[in-house]
Amino acid sequence: MSNAPEGTRQSESLYVEWMRRREQERHRHQPVRRQREATADQSEASDVHAQEMAWAERRAHERKLHDSAMAQLRHR
Numbered sequence: 241m242s243n244a245p246e247g248t249r250q251s252e253s254l255y256v257e258w259m260r261r262r263e264q265e266r267h268r269h270q271p272v273r274r275q276r277e278a279t280a281d282q283s284e285a286s287d288v289h290a291q292e293m294a295w296a297e298r299r300a301h302e303r304k305l306h307d308s309a310m311a312q313l314r315h316r
Contacts, residue, residue: 248316255309262302 248313251313251316255313258309
């Protein structure tokens with residue numbers, strides 16, 4: 241039996257569930273990304289740059305959410 245309070249265990253299980261769903265989504269979208277990269281047209285360089293910027297912003301937001309979740313788990 242764990243020494244962690246009930247709320248901490250619940251928070252950890254929610255975080256683990258969130259990470260699993262995130263990984264499943266990432267794996268599900270991998271073939272689409274590979275196909276886009278394989279068929280990329282250099283004349284669409286500005287669109288590619290805009291997509292990369294959107295991805296970077298989304299990744300930064302995910303990292304912020306992750307860091308926040310970890311901080312909450314540590315302080316419970």
